[in-house]
Amino acid sequence: MKTTVKPMKKVFIAGIGITKFGKHSEKTFRDLAIEAAMKAIDDAGITPKDITELYIGNFAQGMFEGQTHLAPTLYSDLGLKRNIKGVRVENACASGGFALYEAYRAIKAGYADVVLVLGVEKMTAQKTPVVTKILATAGDAIYELPTGITFPGYFALMTTAYFHEFGGSREDLAEIAIKNHYHASRNPYAQYPKQITSEDYFKAPMIAEPLGLYDCSPISDGAAAVVLMSEEYTKNNSSDGLVEVIGAGASVTNVALTERFKDITWLEATATSSEIAFKEAKIERNDVDVVELHDCFTIAEVIQLESLGFYRRGEAINAAVNGETYYDGKLPVNTDGGLKAKGHPIGATGVGMAVEIVKQLRGEAYNQVEGAEIGLMSNMGGSGASNVVVIFRRV
């Protein structure tokens, strides 16, 4: 007997919310999560009782602050209706993006009509060596961490390999930091809303050679939220500013940098997830008007751009130098300041990318890309072992 396959449903983002990223000494991670969630719920024009599934993006609140079991914990704070589905999604720095991805699939498959995706991390309560150790646990704890490798260290390894293979210098990386700080200087929600100069970049201390302080995203607190809706639900509820999710892809590969299938300057999970997302969205690279990608370190912006297929290998190192990735350039990248200058509260990062893309497609961004219709986000975990790509279109 032939089984009937139900058609996949269309998915829309109806509401967005974000806190300022930075150091929030007086607030708990729960306070931050509530602030972002309520903004998104209000923006969507619904009440908490309308939500039927809850996806939390969070990396390591258990290690940062001793709280796990986050879906019930945050459920307790949000005034949701009784006994809904909730789960925390964790894929290191891609936790927020994967939470969004799972929520998207829940609606697409017809399991839910209104879903809240909430990314949050509070990191600044711990001292830097402890944060460094916790972040490093996203690498291979058995075979790699005993070397004293750090997260900046992983990306520094990619940098020396990239420079050796393709050329490039710290002067080129500086231009990426300068560009992202320029974008952040116009975004009051950014952790570092200030411009930097080449002199600032070169005067700053080394973190993991050849990466210095201004190559690295900061330690941050923050939260971001989006409300997703099925097409049927949007028809019955007047919602302004809808943005459609037209494609998404996700991929994981071997966690150890030593066990990648290609060389370490190619992000295979990023490439795979983007191939899937573009195929689903039925668009081409040159249809994309604005990109939010995972610049946890300046070099990551380079190899993300190449692995996503926007630049040929060895060529994205010049993108910021040539001004191409500024908000008024030919491929605007990280118009909110990126992880580098907007901040990187791990679990919130992927959801924050979605917030910025929605703002761009609504025409509400601080660095508005003129006439933006299609936006793409790429959220990466660890040293590139996991990645989500989501593509959005203005309705």
Place this chain on the structure above:
Amino acid sequence: MSANTYYKGLKEGKIVAYKCKSCGKISLKSIVCPFCGSRSLEKIEADKVGKVIAYTRIFVAPEYFEDKAPYFVVLVELNNGLRILGQFEGESISVGDEVTFQSIRETPLGVSPVFVKR
């Protein structure tokens, strides 16, 4: 997992690894090949000599390593194709330099090989 075998080997001056009988690649994994998924693996001793694929010098160190900073971490491709991370002891290092496994460094996080220039 084979962490104990790997750490124990390093302490005895050996890099214990596994050769996949299916795809021929060498890894540190004793049960399932991380490259092809085969469960047919043969225990071997890897070469101690290899080339630096990438390097970094860590200035901001994690817990247990703070007193050693700055220190080098290298990604080495050993002559039989196994890629591993280790520390490097020496004045300077470049991609392509030949290094050899010389000693170990042990912390509460585990055991790391230490390479020197050949």
